[in-house]
Amino acid sequence: MAAIGDVARLAGVSKATASRALSGRGHVAEATRRRVEVAAAEIGYIASPAAASLVTGRTMNVGVVIPFVNRWFFGEVLEGIERALLEAGYDLTLYNVGSAGEDRDRVFDFFLARKRVDAVIAVGVDLTERETASLDRREKPFVSLGGSGAGGARLSIDDRAAGALATEHLLHLGHTRIAHLAGEGAASTPESVPGCRREGFLEAMAAAGHASDADAHIVEAEMTMPGGYTGALQLLGHPGRRPSAVFAASDEMAFGAIRAAERLGLAVPGDLSVIGVDGHEYAEMFGLTTIEQYPGAQGRLAVDVVLHLLGEDAVADPLPDSGAPLPTRLVVRSSTTAAPR
DSSP: OOOHHHHHHHHTSOHHHHHHHHHTOSOOOHHHHHHHHHHHHHHTOOOOHHHHHHHHSOOOEEEEEESOSSSHHHHHHHHHHHHHHHHTTOEEEEEEOOSSSHHHHHIIIIIHHHSOOSEEEEESOBOOHHHHHHHHHTTSOEEEESSBOSSSEEEOOOHHHHHHHHHHHHHHTTOOSEEEEEETTTTTOTTSHHHHHHHHHHHHHHHTTOHHHHGGGEEEEOSSHHHHHHHHHHHHSOGGGOOSEEEESSHHHHHHHHHHHHHTTOOTTTTOEEEEEEOOTTHHHHTOEEEEOOHHHHHHHHHHHHHHHTTOSOOOSSOTTSSOOOOOEEEOOTTOOOOOO
């Protein structure tokens, strides 16, 4: 098996120079780097990550903690993270965490401690104080993308503003009987993503003078298409209290609401206007008005912050998480229109 010494001899350099040339760490003249790479290819040398880790103290691996892998938003973020890490020469270890319980505790207390990672990215996870403290003890860079909890660098859209903007769009169209399909736990966890979007809905309704009706028109459900379908049937099932518009906490919930309206014989948008949040890839196909965000780009940005914190790139301060929310925009399509007379 070829070793780094063989590469060095063939290239006519020291082992230290050969190692720097192949790892990309430290200054090596470009001509020398090319000569070492040619020598390594000629004898079939492949650098050992374990050996490199002993020298550099780096594993070239980033742990990603995520609550769902089968939902569009999280899949898009994960793809953005993976592509950016691969481009930077890093591997990825994925930890799928659910609600509180022993399995989740093991991720923070055991697996992140046992599995060597250079940094951690938490995507859409509502971290407890205990979990944040566990990550802090690792003394590794830690980036949160969405979700809630103190500690680490933070990246997120302004979910409260997104909820308010979605509601204001419906109000501007003349709707007053507006319902909200909120994510599960929105009322009990106001700092979570669904909680912030619910708060934005309530604030916009209160500002328009409809605070007394708003709470009565909120139904919580899973932020999925089936969740939106079931929740919308509950909201729309009683003709006497039927809203003329629905703000869904996610695009997938909005798709379910549109399907529920169709089942009840309601036209969208003639009888019911529907707006979501996310910018789902199917939003245009459904004609869905939405508050669009960019999960793939968010994943890449999270990696940029990690590389900055690891000192991998000469990115100027301040970090991208220094106060400004990530971008969103209102995209109006055919699922919303003026309130029916």
